[in-house]
């Protein structure tokens with residue numbers, strides 16, 4: 001899997017690719033990375049990459065020409081998927097990360113200022129993605145969020161077991177976790193986790209997943225039920241947790 005990031009500030013993305021698990025994945029050759037500095041493709045002596053928008057309005061827009069030259073400079077052999085990061089894009093999800101994790105090359109365009117000229121999107125972009133319903137000042141943090149969610153799903157980056165019970169897997173959020181010490185500030189680790197009884201631990205964790213999802217992201221439970229994502233045990237658990245919540249409200 002290759003990530004190509006088009007940015008005006010490659011030092012931001014370079015730092016991420018040089019650290020931690022990502023650096024190891026690069027070293028092992030599982031992941032490849034290149035940054036393309038859009039400013040290198042501005043031809044005037046000031047290396048201009050932005051201008052005022054037609055029709056007026058605040059702020060500046062990234063110019064089409066340097067971006068177009070930067071995109072054309074990438075030798076992708078036609079197998080790349082070009083993503084533009086923008087708050088007006090489709091919401092990026094774990095499901096989309098899983099789909100994108102099988103791509104050969106992902107090209108990410110990081111916006112700045114008020115964004116980029118629409119003609120670049122119309123000509124080169126396969127997908128516009130937003131990482132959430134808020135506006136960042138630039139696309140680098142958004143591109144790195146997308147890269148981070150995708151690359152850890154690529155084979156051999158992390159152990160597959162780490163992915164099976166985490167948030168969003170199977171349509172639920174993750175259960176609470178504890179490590180040493182057993183008692184911290186008078187709070188004790190839940191007894192069941194110390195019991196060594198694997199089945200009881202599994203049931204407790206599944207119940208906690210349902211409780212947390214119902215409390216924080218009830219729409220995930222609704223969608224999971226609609227799409228038949230849950231096994232019979234989880235469906236029963238959802239009904240039970242809902243009933244318990246209703247009863248507690250009534251008390």
Ligand code: SAM
Pocket residue numbers: 085086087088109110111112113114115116129130131132133134135136137138139140142
């Ligand atoms: N004028 C744009 C709008 O209202 O939709 C906002 C531009 S924002 C200040 C500058 C850049 O940050 C965008 O071009 C994009 O690359 C990035 N950005 C900001 N918020 C984002 C988000 N939620 N998801 C993805 N990219 C985002």
